[in-house]
Amino acid sequence: MNRGLRLACLVVALALPLPGRTATDPARAASDAAVEIEAAMQLLAEAEAAPDRVAALTETTRAFETGLAAMREGLRRVTAREAELDRELQAREGEIAQLLGTLQVMGGTGTPAVFLHPSGAVGTARSAMIVADVSRALDAKAAGLRARLEEVRVLRQLQQSASATLADGLRGVQEARTDLSQAVADRTDLPRKFTEDPIKTALLIASTETLGAFASGLAGIAEDERALDLPPVRTRRGEIPSPVRGRVLRGPGEADAAGIERPGVVVATRPRALVTSPTAATIRYRGPLLNLGNVMILEPEPGILFVFAGLDVVYGASGDILAAGAPIGLMAGQEGDLGAMLTEAGGEEAGTGRSETLYIEVRQDNVPQDPAEWFRGLKE
Template identity: 60%
Template sequence: MMILRALFCVGLGLSQPAMAQTSPDPATAALAASERLGRASEALGKAEGAQNRVKALTETITAFEDGLEAMRDGLRRAAVREQALAAELRARDEEIAQLLGVLQTMGNAPVPVLLMHPAGPVGTARAGMILSEVAPALDARALSLRDKVQELSMLRALQQSAANKLQEGLEGVQEARSALSAAMAERTNLPRRFTEDPVKTALLIASTETLSGFASGLSEIAVDEAPGSLPDISARKGALPLPVEGTILRRAGEADAAGIKRPGIVVATRPRALVRTPAAATVRYRGPLLDYGNVIILEPQSGILLVFAGLDVVYGQTGQVLPGNSPVGLMGGAGAEGDLLLAADSQDMGSERTQTLYIEVRQDNSPVDPLAWFKTDKDD
């Protein structure tokens, strides 16, 4: 009788609904990311023999960055799901132990004791009815627990496999970045609208204290500038892609930690992220400037300047005309080792975007809100 009561109580306790799995399937996400990284690796091999190596390597780095983002997201989901499963199993330890104790007691009890009831045949019949109701619930719950334990084991194996693939992808993107730097140094077939006068550039830098003052004197450093301008991009206003993948950290006019307000936006991005020009543009200046770090100033059309500040590596030469989506530099950061370190903390998404790119748009030498020109998620 005591065995039946215990069994009935355990059956009721374990028949409660299991925790719903509302998050997307991490295994599917990791598999898709693995395939994307595989395609990026193949593209890297083909890029070496491509006629336009810069374009091919730019596309390869973009593919690697997208694949790594997806892989980190898959790892993040797997870690969250693993924690949820482990917490659920820990919370039900007492019930599971109670179930195992009852089943062990039943296994050790003589068969006649299990079949007989002190109240006689009627009690025995009632006990049988209780068993017939509780047994399916016990069976279903045992299967559910088994599935959860198996899923937990699968998630741990998935994370190890994904971590290995992530490391391969990080090595691949580093190789692609190195190849891109070499290809940029070898590229000599771009048109030039003017040549830079280094003496006038140095004097301009020394005599200006603001970005506005520097921008207003850019025409002074150009020698033998070709007349005309690149095609008007006014029709693309509000639709230009951001030059780097990231999230808006500060909008125009928002104060930073030091209380300084600037007319541009700040984009938080990953270490070593590739920065590209959103449209065909002339390089008006590249190099260190004031307190902005490494800067590149692009002119997509006469009267409009795009200022990107905070890069670690800057590509291109002053006076060159760059096609749209051309690489103009790389963000700073720890590189491959830093990427791996950040990837290990797969749940802290914000900590991965440790670099910041400052973007300013100037029209007729007056700053305008960059978000009026670039296509972004306005809720970022």
């Protein structure tokens, strides 16, 4: 193969784009996540003086969770992009060496005689035109190589700087959760729809073996219940916000590892994830129940119940009336430390990490419904 053809092949090879390349997206995602965490830090600083500290700290905790999730995803994409560039550069080591050698030769101080063509002036002119075209193409490819190397450098810098941002975010979300729990405990101004009779509640728990049976007897544990008009939720079916950030693991009727089938959905969440009331609602029950762990049962309107099971911490008391978005509890587990988060972001299954599970069930007139038809974001 003559030199001109080899140069042409090299130009074509280095010009081939990678499928789906979006060079700036990973860096942009990580940078935007850092901004979100900084905004959450500001919210935390302002929450101390907020008139409604519970609402302010709920917003702050959610902001931290959103920012940390975005940072984990951004780091995952940064790591994946860096690995992609490394593989590309390693695979093209021979081509790159040839490119650099060719550029060095063409950029040398050789005499014009090296470009003379045996066929005379016309051949020499044509040779000069070919060399000029190849030179421009080689310059473009060299610029592309420099851009790839610069991108690798930027991505590695982002990974290094992410450590400080993640550390701030982890400290911030832990502080926000602690302050939120204290603010909820100190709250005394929640309106109440009824007062729970603890003896009747204990008898109901002891006498029921299913969630449906327990739900059907909830009205019997209330004393001094008053009428209450909350915004209707039936008309918002399918548009109600999800109570927690996460992804669906199992849908209605899908058996778990023990072979148990339930009519609700199981959602994987981050450890210590905040769970909030998706709508204005009354707490009909909160506490341990059957084999479901800590359970929160909300009544947004008569005849409809939202059941959330598997929480570690539950807020409020039976009979409390909650606003939409009010905190109802925290998931179990511990948020990973900085090293674990960085390792997780770079792993093959990055972005999933350790998780807890929240069981969500909707009952209308005590008949189970598909929660995915009620809450946004619960489609599998």
